[in-house]
Amino acid sequence: MFLINCPYCGQRDQSEFSAGGEAHIVRPKQPTELSDDQWAEYLFMRKNIKGVQFERWNHTHGCRKWFNMVRDTSNDKIHAIYKMGEKPPIK
Amino acid sequence: MKNKYSIFSLIKNAFSYHENWQRAWRDPEPKKEYDAIIIGGGGHGLATAFYLAKKHNITNIAVIEKGWIGGGNTGRNTTIIRSNYLWDASAGLYDHALKIWEGLSQELNYNIMFSQRGVMNLAHNLQDVRDLKRRTHANRLNGIDAVWLNTEEVKEFCPIINTSPYIRYPVLGGTLQRRAGTARHDAVAWGYARGASAMGVDIIQNCEVKGIKKNGDRVEGIETTKGFIKTKKIGVVAAGHSSVIANMVDLKLPLESKPLQALVSEPVKPIIDTVVMSNAVHAYVSQSDKGELVIGAGTDAYVSYTQRGSHDVVEGTLKAILELYPIFSRMKMLRQWGGIVDICPDASPIISKTHIKGLYFNCGWGTGGFKATPGSGDLFAHTIANDEPHKLNADFNINRFVSGDLVDEHGAAAVAH
Numbered sequence: 189m190f191l192i193n194c195p196y197c198g199q200r201d202q203s204e205f206s207a208g209g210e211a212h213i214v215r216p217k218q219p220t221e222l223s224d225d226q227w228a229e230y231l232f233m234r235k236n237i238k239g240v241q242f243e244r245w246n247h248t249h250g251c252r253k254w255f256n257m258v259r260d261t262s263n264d265k266i267h268a269i270y271k272m273g274e275k276p277p278i279k
Numbered sequence: 280m281k282n283k284y285s286i287f288s289l290i291k292n293a294f295s296y297h298e299n300w301q302r303a304w305r306d307p308e309p310k311k312e313y314d315a316i317i318i319g320g321g322g323h324g325l326a327t328a329f330y331l332a333k334k335h336n337i338t339n340i341a342v343i344e345k346g347w348i349g350g351g352n353t354g355r356n357t358t359i360i361r362s363n364y365l366w367d368a369s370a371g372l373y374d375h376a377l378k379i380w381e382g383l384s385q386e387l388n389y390n391i392m393f394s395q396r397g398v399m400n401l402a403h404n405l406q407d408v409r410d411l412k413r414r415t416h417a418n419r420l421n422g423i424d425a426v427w428l429n430t431e432e433v434k435e436f437c438p439i440i441n442t443s444p445y446i447r448y449p450v451l452g453g454t455l456q457r458r459a460g461t462a463r464h465d466a467v468a469w470g471y472a473r474g475a476s477a478m479g480v481d482i483i484q485n486c487e488v489k490g491i492k493k494n495g496d497r498v499e500g501i502e503t504t505k506g507f508i509k510t511k512k513i514g515v516v517a518a519g520h521s522s523v524i525a526n527m528v529d530l531k532l533p534l535e536s537k538p539l540q541a542l543v544s545e546p547v548k549p550i551i552d553t554v555v556m557s558n559a560v561h562a563y564v565s566q567s568d569k570g571e572l573v574i575g576a577g578t579d580a581y582v583s584y585t586q587r588g589s590h591d592v593v594e595g596t597l598k599a600i601l602e603l604y605p606i607f608s609r610m611k612m613l614r615q616w617g618g619i620v621d622i623c624p625d626a627s628p629i630i631s632k633t634h635i636k637g638l639y640f641n642c643g644w645g646t647g648g649f650k651a652t653p654g655s656g657d658l659f660a661h662t663i664a665n666d667e668p669h670k671l672n673a674d675f676n677i678n679r680f681v682s683g684d685l686v687d688e689h690g691a692a693a694v695a696h
Binding site: 206207224225227231232234235236237238243261262263264 | 533585680683
């Protein structure tokens with residue numbers, strides 16, 4: 189449980205938000221040409237990082253907008269928050 | 280095993296004020312090479328080593344544990360054991376475990392305090408009723424005991440439940456598996472550790488795995504904080520940290536790790552002699568032999584390795600507990616903790632080979648791994664020893680995420696493990 193600085197609404201309680209999993213997984217451009225392995229990779233396989241992870245969040249009980257977050261999953265410390273479509277501010 | 284535990288050893292040791300009990304397992308330094316290495320000294324990992332030694336005669340094994348035996352999820356769960364799963368594959372897997380549980384204290388010569396006090400799953404709406412009745416029928420077709428109870432029978436079986444029709448989620452009935460129950464979780468880890476150690480398995484505690492060495496598509500050994508250890512077979516049973524190990528060999532798993540919480544109350548006199556679970560309101564409760572209420576809460580809905588969990592999750596669970604059991608309204612909670620659980624998209628485990636030769640994974644048990652401990656160890660040992668899955672875990676291979684043959688227990692069984 190932590191506070192999240194929504195890029196649209198400001199600081200709110202984490203319980204207002206939903207986590208949308210790993211960020212920057214690009215939907216395949218040519219789905220019909222994908223092998224089963226590639227589909228599995230896109231749909232199911234995750235890095236599930238212990239440490240700094242890039243992820244998507246949604247302010248479900250607020251503005252309902254999606255945004256990205258860089259968070260350390262080993263201590264829940266948030267390093268950066270940036271809007272959808274923007275480049276990650278840190279690597 | 281030099282010292283067999285019995286009533287006679289208890290009497291004998293009483294004369295020396297219980298000061299001369301032998302250590303339950305050895306504490307060796309790692310050898311240079313092993314026939315097999317198990318990463319993770321929880322219940323599943325120790326059970327794997329135990330059955331590798333006992334059933335497959337592979338005794339030159341090390342169990343590598345980052346912390347201490349049973350200090351992870353084995354010592355953090357709510358100790359519930361049941362096998363009333365919906366799908367055939369899951370029913371086979373979990374009932375295999377339940378059958379081993381029934382003789383485990385004798386097999387290990389260690390009292391794991393297995394208590395078949397029954398597990399009751401409550402239904403709170405019409406869909407719950409239909410789902411649970413369907414599951415009861417599926418269980419009975421698979422030879423698993425299950426009965427449907429109406430509201431009056433629920434009240435009779437567990438009188439402290441509030442069965443008033445005027446509560447927010449009234450109790451419309453429930454299922455009961457009488458063979459289900461609980462066991463002392465620490466004792467399971469200790470019993471398996473003692474049994475495995477006596478057969479020659481080296482249990483290496485306070486030793487963290489830092490890397491896995493490969494030669495081509497084959498494993499060669501592991502880098503640890505106690506140096507390099509050579510081996511041809513590695514079984515990873517690292518629960519919430521499975522992805523951390525997998526990332527060492529650039530293997531991606533379909534897992535997300537999340538904190539799952541539990542809490543216990545102050546100890547009181549016996550008040551609930553069974554396990555009651557409610558999926559819809561997400562509350563489950565039993566009472567330990569010490570008298571504490573053992574309450575299971577849910578997972579946080581985001582990836583985290585913090586081993587604590589959020590307050591609002593506990594609050595939600597306790598609200599449901601209080602509505603179902605008004606008698607608990609003045610109980611004080613003593614301790615709360617979290618464990619990191621690795622959840623698969625289909626909420627079923629992975630007990631499988633990988634594309635890397637000699638590397639095996641037993642993971643994805645999510646929120647309900649404890650109940651499967653003996654079965655999981657037995658089947659994983661079979662998979663490692665024969666380089667082939669047993670027929671009971673064949674459906675739980677990692678390729679099901681490619682083929683689409685998921686064992687979808689999410690929302691299908693009583694998923695509040």
